[in-house]
Amino acid sequence: MADRFLALDWGTTNMRAYVADRSGQVLERRDFPLGVAGFAPGEAAQRFATEVRPAMQAEALPALLCGMIGSTLGWQAVPYADCPATFPGLAGALHRVEAEGPPVWIVPGLRTQRPDGGPDVMRGEETQIFGWAMADAARQRGTHLVCHPGTHAKWARVVDNGIDQFVTAMTGELFALLRTHSALKVAGAVPSDAAFEQGLVAAGDGGALASRLFTARSRVVGGAMDPRDAESYLSGLLIGAEVAATPGLLGISKGADIAVIGDPTLCEYYRRAMAWHGYRASLFDGEAAVLAGLAAFYRECHPC
Amino acid sequence: MADRFLALDWGTTNMRAYVADRSGQVLERRDFPLGVAGFAPGEAAQRFATEVRPAMQAEALPALLCGMIGSTLGWQAVPYADCPATFPGLAGALHRVEAEGPPVWIVPGLRTQRPDGGPDVMRGEETQIFGWAMADAARQRGTHLVCHPGTHAKWARVVDNGIDQFVTAMTGELFALLRTHSALKVAGAVPSDAAFEQGLVAAGDGGALASRLFTARSRVVGGAMDPRDAESYLSGLLIGAEVAATPGLLGISKGADIAVIGDPTLCEYYRRAMAWHGYRASLFDGEAAVLAGLAAFYRECHPC
Known part of the structure; x- marks a missing residue:
């Protein structure tokens, strides 16, 4: 062997x-x-x-x-x-x-x-x-919520060492499409923690996403946001909307622990969104x- | 003169x-x-x-x-x-x-x-x-809800012959991006009323959109939908989510009348989504x- x-x-x-x-x-x-x-x-x-x-x-x-x-x-x-x-x-x-x-x-x-x-x-x-x-x-007993961010983010409910149910959120792909191909595209983006947090706020409860997304443009053309901040704002808005809406789909209540597995940099953005929404996140390296x-x-x- | x-x-x-x-x-x-x-x-x-x-x-x-x-x-x-x-x-x-x-x-x-x-x-x-x-x-008195579908759909609350407040939903642009550039892209789409209505159902209350969108793919690869139906389903899902969520943003309650102004074919899709959500729509030619x-x-x- x-x-x-x-x-x-x-x-x-x-x-x-x-x-x-x-x-x-x-x-x-x-x-x-x-x-x-x-x-x-x-x-x-x-x-x-x-x-x-x-x-x-x-x-x-x-x-x-x-x-x-x-x-x-x-x-x-x-x-x-x-x-x-x-x-x-x-x-x-x-x-x-x-x-x-x-x-x-x-x-x-x-x-x-x-x-x-x-x-x-x-x-x-x-x-x-x-x-x-x-x-x-301890992860092989009881109920756990696992989030795997990415192009197609996966959220899984793990029960007694089994994957019980899961949903996908295409947040990463939407971000890539919108920053590359859409009217939200802006040149010269500069990463901004403050703009990311404004995006978290703008995501609200995660509803009306197609409408809230447009604010990444209307804030710029309406004179309320520096164009260089729009990409971080969009990231916060999309991740915030995902974190606001997805645990509920799986019947997980607010304040639960979430294990976040994946690319450490991306996981850290999710951790911030989860903290903002009252979840406790622990990060694990995907590799x-x-x-x-x-x-x-x-x-x-x-x-x- | x-x-x-x-x-x-x-x-x-x-x-x-x-x-x-x-x-x-x-x-x-x-x-x-x-x-x-x-x-x-x-x-x-x-x-x-x-x-x-x-x-x-x-x-x-x-x-x-x-x-x-x-x-x-x-x-x-x-x-x-x-x-x-x-x-x-x-x-x-x-x-x-x-x-x-x-x-x-x-x-x-x-x-x-x-x-x-x-x-x-x-x-x-x-x-x-x-x-x-x-x-x-009669349209110059009282409160009216007007929807203008399109790449960037506009929803306006018209009060006493003034545009009081409005929001944009980038539904049309999301549809174009997703059917052209995303993992949801499928060849050989055939328009289907039944698939459009399944999309309306799948949109639910309009929340968790980034997650619900993925069902346009997972239903196909999971064997629950003919790939040729995916585009009509996606259209129903996006328009349904917009109609479910947007009037509430403007403080308009369910069952209200909505004036839908724009391209007649597109307006007819909105009318169906509005009827499904309990709104009475009247269509007006945008030109x-x-x-x-x-x-x-x-x-x-x-x-x-």
Whole structure:
């Protein structure tokens, strides 16, 4: 039984590879500009074999992959596991794909029924959430609210070591679209804590977002805001609206603890918005979480 | 005193010109691909003189312009008039610009204080709203709610023949961005009334919009919606969220009458969303309204 494995966090625009031992200790780490968004059919498997394995000197290691690599854009479409999904249940549902050499598994994404109707989906964040939970036995009991900020932010209710229900908020994508392509676009943005906080205030209870967003423009053209502040204001408005509205969707009441997992800089913006709305946030590094999750899945399928 | 004038509805991406008599009767009508978004400094005045006047055979006519032509992008920045703004007040604030030949006036845009804080602004819609009000004495008394759908939809509370307060919702721009540039983009959209109504339902009370928007994607990848329906669903979701949240911002209660002014096809989508939320909508053609408004301003500065 190998005591090392190849761990890949393989997303839409980027891929990060690790050689790790079964405790999750990193022996080798490397970023590849191989997001699944650009792949032709069959390309993921081929580049994995001809580029990734050799570059990581991992020809002999089993591999565990998570993220959008399990979508139609990636290696192959791995069916979603349905919520509530427990850690052992998901470990038992790892999907082995056809590949030459040592085995390659993909972690299935999750599908849930949203409290406001219709399905919601994630691919990759489930591994980080389980990695976060694995690091402390107290997180494997009771109810926890986990937020994973990003292009498509995920908010999950974790109950007794299972992901019970979750919703996505496309806050990061809206921010990118609005600052790049919209009438809110302004040149020469300068980060401003004060403008970020004005955005938090302007978000109110999170309602009427399409209307409140316009204030990022009307404050500038109406003479009430320096154009260089508009981007921080927009960020505060979008994150503030998300934090105001999303916990309630999952039936979580104000003042709860929230575990925020992801990019530390982005998580810090969320922490400030959460504090403003009366939530207590604890931040966790997303890279450490994905590695802990993949190592835990590896141990589950390779018991000592 | 001239009994005909040149009326221009001059916006960001397009310009429409009319020769009209003082009653607003159209003698000549023409579209010009001369949106102010593409102008170099000084270009608006120059093209007005060398292209628009000759093409309309209007070298001898006074001209009345409304819309973004009065912004920094246009002919010149005409200061906003502040709300509450009455029709006679705005007629008295028409801004005469320097030009060879007969006089040229630009209708000032409006600035308001939003009920949720900060300024809001409009340029052009004020002319349509006054045009709508001029057509019926009953609209010049009491309180009315007017909605002008579009890239930046305007909702105005009209009190005793004045525009008392208004808010903008950037619904149209969000729809365009999301269907063109985002993860919600899908090929082969087919208009669907049923999907539009599912979007109205999914919009709920208009809260948590960044999260509800993602359902346009998660319903497709989660297997609950035909990709061809996603665009109609997205339209219903965005318009539904706007209609659910915006009247309340202006202190208008459910079940009120709403005058919807603008493009007839777009107005019909709003009417359906308003009916779903319990509002009674009456539709008015935006082109007729802008012409009525410009004619009324013209009569005000050129009394018989």
